[in-house]
Amino acid sequence: MIIGTAGHIDHGKTSLVEALTGVNADRLPEEKARGITIDLGFAYAPTASGSVVGFVDVPGHEKFVHTMAAGAIGMDHGLLVVAADDGLMPQTREHLRILDLLGVPQLSVAITKIDLVDAQRVQAVTREVLDHVGLTRFGEVEAYPVSVRTQAGVAALQAALFALRLSQPSEAPSYFRLAIDRVFVVKGMGVAVTGAVIAGRIAVGDRVRLAHAGLEARVRSIHAQNQSAQQATVGERCGIVLSGVDVEQVTRGDWLVGPELDLQTVRVDCLLSVPHDAERVIKDGELVLLHHGCQQVSARLILLDRGQIGAGQEAWAQIVLDRPLALCWQDRLVLRDASARHTLAGAQVMDIAPPVRGRKKPERFDVLATLQQADPVTALLGLMDRARGPLDLTHWAAAMNRSAELLLRALEPRLALQLQDGAHQLILGMEAQSGLTERVRACLDAFHISDPDEPGLAFERLRRMAVPDLQASVFKVWLTAQISAGTFALTGSFVHAVGHKVELSGPERILWERALPKLLDGEFDPPWVRDVALMVSASEEEVRLLFKKQARTSALTQLVKDLFYPDATMSRMADMIRETVGEQGFVSVINFRDKLGIGRKRAIQILEAFDRVGLTRRLVSLGRTGRAVEKDHRILRNAALFRGAQQDVQP
Template sequence: MIIGTAGHIDHGKTTLVRALTGVDTDRLPEEKKRGISIELGYAFLDVPQSTQRIGFIDVPGHERLVHTMLAGATGIDFGLLLVAADDGVMPQTREHLAVLSLLGVQRGAVVITKADRADADRLAAVRADVGQLLQHSSLQGAPVFALSAHTGEGVEALREHLYEQARQLGERAPDGRAFRLAVDRAFTLDGVGTVVTGTVHAGRVAVGDELVLSPGPGARVRVRSLHAQNRPVEQAAAGQRCAVGLAGIAKQDIERGQWLVHPACALATDRIDATLTLWHEEAKALRSGTPVHVHIGAASVPGSVAVLDRETLPPGETARVQLVLRAPVGAWHGDRVVLRDASASRTLAGGTVLDPFAPVRYRRTAQRLAELDALAQPGLAGRVAGLLAVAPYGVDLRRLAAAQGLESTQPLADVLPAAALHLHDARADLALGETQATAVRASVVEALSAYHQRHPDELGPDAARLRRLAQPRMPEALWRHLLVLLQADGTLAVRGAFVHLPAHGVRLSAVDQRIAQKVAPRLAESGFEGCWARDLARDCGESEPLMRTTLARLAQRGELHQVVKDLYYSVETMAKLAALARQLAGQSERLAVTAAAFRDATGLGRKRAIQILEYFDRIGLLRRVGDEHRLRTDSTLFAEEAA
């Protein structure tokens, strides 16, 4: 269990921790000189007859150092709010209570310190003030202990209470999330090297693991050594104070506020959608555009607030908001955030991250608010089902897994509704709800019916054009997967690159069939060069207009390929060219084909090689990226012919 002390300056936080644990958490010369905590201090206490160890985070009480207090408060399990008997409730007492409440700390106690300096009437008055202070806070109803760390009176009763709370809390059960530690200190130790400390928010880590610092350049570091709850260990887990010795990075390359995370869930964001509650003691409502300081993990970043689901956020109420930050931070679903005012002198609000991948546009639409409602569901299965129910174009499970702090998409796949459509391969991991899949099916049939009515002499549009007509915003990988399924169940038919309804087809006349028989051997003989319509008309003794009409009809039926105007290839030849393109792409790390490589492999001129590659781009075998044509690994075009 991690306990965070909180309270006004000089109300005895460090002294109490020393009385409970025997450890002086003031470790800096400046702290010793001034008699106050400036940095975070740590101490530990073993729970009798248990393997548990309680960790204490002693935080500064001075108003100017509240940002340091926030860095230590995130991730605590239990809050100790201290009030000196002689001073009573003071400004930072209120601020620290607001921080604990807005961070969602539900377990805690109040300690009236310096009880030896007050008589019974004074202690009763302070108790009454404390009871009033706790109203409308997360610690309402918390037990109150009066003690004196100087004389020892009442210290043992508090210690026994903390033991009991630790036993009740027990060890945190693994929840499947990846390892994340909020870095609040970094230093160098002789014989160890670079060390970072912080609270483990999720997951487990072991000596030898590779991690990354986020935000950061993404370079991996190796765990050289571990201390959890101030003991050397081979593994550490969520809920522990942890010191991690790192290989592969220098102390000056680490900053407080970064996260040490598993590589699979490393992310950095400057827009966060969240649920936010304005502190009930605020004098006025929170408006969109209000400048704030955003505290998340151990980071503090200036930014602004946009209220999404109402005009303003009144004191004591909760709303959906977007936090727009001036610098990127690490943030995951469920992380707690605290907002202070622009001058960082007053705590305003707190809440919970819903989505670290907040959109720039359409952030207030009914669709987006429905997605945030889904993300607010308490369980992973509920969030996945909720998103599938409102996402018309499906859910990117890899993106969602990273936002949820998961190492892989498997936990998401495990809770997918049975009727959901799931595409999982090397390039994509996407899911579509049953209702949405039915709607896509209807839109495809409707688009094809309309196309056939407008163009009765054509077989149908190619797959890329059909997507633009029916589902232009659907991810292309999911679209092509859906086409395969619709073809398999007979909803549509695919011939070459063209898609059509099974009942529709371009019929050949007797003249068309006669000309088709004449051109077939010539197209086969032409090889990779292909045949021009005028040359075929001349060689077959047919008029050019009739030849062009017949060739176009054959191409519409998928029996020929028209690469550019009047240039045709047989299906067999185009399959060989596609196989070459696939082979060349397989030799590249980016699965890319260049015009030069394709030219050399086919023996064609540069112009013709480019024409063929651009045709493959149009029909969905390749995708143009700069000067390269990258293979679409989800495309099944020519796969059967190649086999």
């Protein structure tokens, strides 16, 4: 359990923490000399149940509000401290806003210095504070009048705070996250960082990442809640000694995370919330300071559903950051004005990879409302229902700090299809699968009606015509699966509707039956178009048009202008390439030329044709001077091409 103080300067926060724990949280010499808190202070106290309660003492001066916001990260309970002689003050309101906007779960109020005023004043201040707190998300809270000097009420407040229990959500983030608020060196050990664990757990020996720096380290030792420990978990403050990094590489404000979390972003869509007592409106396009843990970055605010937002209102907004941050779904942010004098609003992260185009469309607001759901499975089911294509489960699992395997297990009953795009796992709901299939089918049907002599559409052209908003690699993976399932067909590199076939006219069929044997008889050196035309007593143009038509169906492969190879010949040459690669590991122009008994120029043309269709890949390496070619050979890229029926050929 982590309890954090909040309140105006000189209202007795540090003295109250000392009275509750016996520890003076001011650790800096300047703090002790001036009697004010400048940086975050920490104190720990054991409870009767054997657990340890940690206190975070934050500075109350307006110059250090950013430090207070950093200390509020990871608080399980807020303790608002108000002096009875002063009452509500500017920083009291400011700190309360931050606790409210950062989503601190619970709040108690301590009315301090009651020995300096009469009972009537204590009652009036208590009523004023509780009325003000009641207008926030916290609603009705408990207030405790105390005096550190006389110890009046301290025991009652201590009993109430030490009896608090950390609520354990049924569904929680999976992987470790800690906002670093201190960095120092432990002699003989290594670099140490401290902060509150806000997600997951960490154990000695674990690998971790510095999110912003992008460096990996190992956990050498852990100090949790002021005690040596083998592990630390949510609800605990801890110090972690790292090995594998230097102190210059670790900065306050960075996040220490599990190796599974490697996403950073410079653009997020959020739900913006303005406090009920905000002094002014926020306008579209405004420059703000954004606080995330101990990080403070400049950002531009783009309001999506209105031109400005005022006190007590909520709005959808896109925030553009001036440098990348390691944010997660439903993280809480605080926005202050560019001069860092006023807390303007809070923001809850919804999407860490939002679109720029179409960000103000009504359907986009439906997506953001879906992401507002507290349960990740419910949110993902809503996204699946609204998606026009496959959903990247790998991305969303990392963005939500959840295990992809556990999410998949929960979503599986509602899935129509699961796909793999490299390292990314894609999922489709029933509605998305049906809609995507129908759009592609309608596009192919229309194309076959308008161009009946064309065999079909290449993958990328089909994507641009049917679903241009879908990523090319994702569409290719999806369409390949549909072809394998028999929903669509593939001839060569052309996708078409099942049953569609390019038909030759009567005269074309007669000409083809006469011309094909001439090409086959030429084996590895077939005749050119003009020669075939002479052999079959037809015009060059008739033969050329027929061969081009057949090349679109993959019955022929065109090497250069007016030179075509039949599929059977291409298959024989492909077998020779596979055999040579199997023996030597590669095929060169020279050994291919010798194997076919043809000229070097023709061998190069054939190999380049195989490069184009994807059977081979050319590899060229230069000598030490960088000028002379040392090696020039081919390896297999897709060995399945030109093997068996052309319907089995993959793009």
